[in-house]
Amino acid sequence: MDALAITGGHPLQGEARIYGAKNAALPILAASVMVEGTCVIDDVPELEDVRVMIEILRNLGARVEREGTRVVVDSRYIQHTNVPADLMRRMRSSIFLMGPLLARFGEVRVSKPGGCVIGQRPIDYHVRGMRMLGAAIEEKHGYIRCTANRLHGTVVTLDFPSVGATENLIMAAALADGVTIIENAAREPEIVDLANFLRACGAVIEGDGEASIRVVGVHHLTGTEHRIIGDRIVAGTILIAAAATHGHVTVHGVQSSHLGSLLGKMRESGIRVDAARDIITVECSGPYRAVDLRTEPFPGFPTDLQAPMMAMLTTAQGTSVIRENVFEARFKHVNELARMGADISVDMRTAVVRGVSGLSGARVECTDLRGGAALIIAGLMADGVTYVENLYHVDRGYQSIDSYLRELGAQIERVQL
Numbered sequence: 001m002d003a004l005a006i007t008g009g010h011p012l013q014g015e016a017r018i019y020g021a022k023n024a025a026l027p028i029l030a031a032s033v034m035v036e037g038t039c040v041i042d043d044v045p046e047l048e049d050v051r052v053m054i055e056i057l058r059n060l061g062a063r064v065e066r067e068g069t070r071v072v073v074d075s076r077y078i079q080h081t082n083v084p085a086d087l088m089r090r091m092r093s094s095i096f097l098m099g100p101l102l103a104r105f106g107e108v109r110v111s112k113p114g115g116c117v118i119g120q121r122p123i124d125y126h127v128r129g130m131r132m133l134g135a136a137i138e139e140k141h142g143y144i145r146c147t148a149n150r151l152h153g154t155v156v157t158l159d160f161p162s163v164g165a166t167e168n169l170i171m172a173a174a175l176a177d178g179v180t181i182i183e184n185a186a187r188e189p190e191i192v193d194l195a196n197f198l199r200a201c202g203a204v205i206e207g208d209g210e211a212s213i214r215v216v217g218v219h220h221l222t223g224t225e226h227r228i229i230g231d232r233i234v235a236g237t238i239l240i241a242a243a244a245t246h247g248h249v250t251v252h253g254v255q256s257s258h259l260g261s262l263l264g265k266m267r268e269s270g271i272r273v274d275a276a277r278d279i280i281t282v283e284c285s286g287p288y289r290a291v292d293l294r295t296e297p298f299p300g301f302p303t304d305l306q307a308p309m310m311a312m313l314t315t316a317q318g319t320s321v322i323r324e325n326v327f328e329a330r331f332k333h334v335n336e337l338a339r340m341g342a343d344i345s346v347d348m349r350t351a352v353v354r355g356v357s358g359l360s361g362a363r364v365e366c367t368d369l370r371g372g373a374a375l376i377i378a379g380l381m382a383d384g385v386t387y388v389e390n391l392y393h394v395d396r397g398y399q400s401i402d403s404y405l406r407e408l409g410a411q412i413e414r415v416q417l
């Protein structure tokens with residue numbers, strides 16, 4: 001079994017270019033099935049989830065080629081609209097096929113998607129949204145079949161600003177008849193990237209990045225070239241790791257405005273942060289202070305950085321209180337951090353992190369993608385060697401995490417245990 005062996009105590013130093021965002025690449029690849037022509041998508045990260053998305057597109061009949069960081073999708077040859085259950089299960093983002101296939105072909109069959117087990121993660125907003133756009137929904141034997149001769153624009157108000165539901169609705173509405181308004185929409189930068197891609201294909205979308213999005217349906221979308229935005233969660237993970245190891249790192253390729261809440265918390269903690277457009281530097285030479293934080297939809301503190309930030313705060317001066325407002329079960333990494341000497345107690349959605357003088361290397365298991373990133377950060381901070389097992393989760397979202405961190409001076413090897 002693959003594991004990471006990390007010898008802690010080496011400050012991260014240097015510069016890193018951040019690759020394209022998983023959470024933008026996945027919906028954009030899914031959206032390419034709506035396009036009658038060729039889409040060239042650049043800066044697509046080499047990740048397990050991206051491989052699964054490409055497998056799904058090929059299974060549907062699309063021609064997909066990867067040429068380095070570019071993925072070329074030609075969806076003219078799509079033969080069916082049933083996403084196989086085994087592929088649906090492999091990641092949450094498989095649900096992104098629902099809106100596009102339904103909108104273009106008038107039918108789609110999906111099943112409950114997989115993904116990180118960080119809460120129940122139902123898909124009721126997605127299904128309700130498709131129904132409101134005029135689709136007939138049949139749920140039977142674990143499958144969800146949606147059909148519609150043509151979708152019709154409407155007003156959909158989300159109960160919570162769900163990223164995935166906002167994206168699925170934008171995609172479906174792009175080929176619907178008339179105008180769709182999405183209220184209480186999520187505002188994440190990846191949604192804006194998806195909208196930019198769709199606009200380049202001919203879609204009419206306004207208000208992305210705001211809480212009310214207006215989509216005017218068109219009849220066809222045409223091929224385009226698009227470059228994926230830099231991954232703010234990867235950048236955040238590296239910056240947190242730099243501070244937690246008392247290092248000095250500059251990341252390039254992510255808009256600092258996409259990380260405002262993280263950078264604010266780092267400054268509050270006493271860490272030096274310099275940010276200008278798409279270059280961000282973090283430097284930490286001494287102890288840093290505990291901070292309280294609550295995860296929230298963008299522009300609030302991202303839930304995807306809660307676990308990495310918690311790892312850093314395990315050795316802060318004082319006690320930090322972390323409130324997880326987005327997912328109800330996103331503290332699974334806490335028990336593993338405790339094996340390394342962290343002092344954390346959890347009550348429902350609140351974790352209290354009492355700073356300790358140091359962590360010590362141990363054998364730990366990734367519980368989910370960002371929980372895994374937290375354990376790697378803890379390993380970089382710890383005294384001695386940490387073995388991080390169950391790497392599958394981390395490989396879903398971080399491209400060659402071992403060599404990437406090694407370039408920054410980490411002592412980290414992929415080993416067989």
Ligand SMILES: CC(=O)N[C@H]1[C@@H](OP(=O)(O)OP(=O)(O)OC[C@H]2O[C@@H](n3ccc(=O)[nH]c3=O)[C@H](O)[C@@H]2O)O[C@H](CO)[C@@H](O)[C@@H]1O
Nearest residue numbers: 023093121122123124125126160162163164165304326327
């Ligand atoms: C591929 C991708 O972009 N993944 C991101 C996306 O996940 P994802 O799109 O799955 O997350 P959502 O924003 O939809 O989830 C937010 C909350 O809404 C709930 N909910 C969501 C949909 C629904 O139909 N019903 C429902 O109750 C979820 O259980 C959760 O409690 O946004 C999350 C929140 O920023 C991030 O952690 C994920 O990294």
Ligand SMILES: C=C(OP(=O)(O)O)C(=O)O
Nearest residue numbers: 092093115116304369370
């Ligand atoms: C939870 C995540 O991913 P997904 O929604 O793909 O499970 C994540 O990227 O942290």
